Amino acid sequence: MVNPQTFRDQFLKRLDNKLHLEELFNYIPDAHFFAKDAQGRFINISQTWMDVRAISKEEDIIGKTDFDIHPKDLAQQYVAEDQRVMQSAKPLPNQVWLVPDRHGNLKWYLCSKIPLFGDGGKVIGVAGVLRDIKVAGSEFQSYQELDKVIAYVLEHYRERIQISDLADLIFLSVSQFDRKFKKLYQITPQKYILRVRINAACQSLTRTEKRISEIALESGFYDQSYFTKQFVNLMGISPSEYRKKFKQSETIS
Incomplete structure (x- = not known):
């Protein structure tokens, strides 16, 4: 079995140096960050995202997919949207999703995603940020x-x-x-x-x-x-x- 740290490092080395994962935070501050490869396997996640899902250490999530941690119907939708972002090679901001928290309760989040490019401009993954709709405040009055x-x-x-x-x-x-x-x-x-x-x-x-x-x-x-x-x-x-x-x-x- 591939070591999670090695697996992640190998993927990150393939990323185009012109693109930094932190760029995604320009969409929404104070958000939960994640990145996946083209096969939907988690490459990187923020501590805040780990806290939401009650994940104690990165090794418990790196290399796994949405199907390993989410209900099937939700995982299918998350993955379908990932594929949409990678196929279009364009950002997809402020999509609304139900996401289970550490207790399994469903909460509404706004999710923004961008494609990740490797050598030669080929899309090799996707990264995203999640933000609780309630935290979004007056920016999203319609949801309130x-x-x-x-x-x-x-x-x-x-x-x-x-x-x-x-x-x-x-x-x-x-x-x-x-x-x-x-x-x-x-x-x-x-x-x-x-x-x-x-x-x-x-x-x-x-x-x-x-x-x-x-x-x-x-x-x-x-x-x-x-x-x-x-x-x-x-x-x-x-x-x-x-x-x-x-x-x-x-x-x-």
Whole structure:
């Protein structure tokens, strides 16, 4: 197995000297930094990013991919965007993403990425910065307007949530609310609620011994078969398979 330090150093030596990774911080200050090679393997990460994901040392992440540390559906989207940046060879600033924190809770981040060039101008990787939308402050007023909605879903995902009730929170019609949410977050309100519920279920599956039927109910699903179907659609495996696969590597906090 390749030594993580050697693996990273070999990649960094290939970078075009005209491009410095620090350049990315010109987009957004005080952000969480990462860099990957063309195969999606992490080459470099900031300490702040490690803190968000509760990674104790670089050796635990260098050489790994998003599929090693994130749910399948989220990893697929992160990687797809990386490929888009590398294929276009152009920066892609301020994209909105859901990212799990150290406790597995989903938070909204703004992500900016740039391609990394090697000898001869060939794209050999991608680098990015993440910034919590709430920290972005007045720069992103439109996102702040939906804070009430995000907070409500995170607090009430176990209950039945009507889209009309979410729209009422910010005094919009259902159609206006739906358009605004999709424009800002590139996801429908319904799919966001589903993701929050599935994420909550993932935490219970790996951190408790509760029955799957109980977890389904506590996560906002009133039909276990529907829960299982949606879980497979998002995670790629069944709830029981997910528990078996990740139970050993998760620490109950």
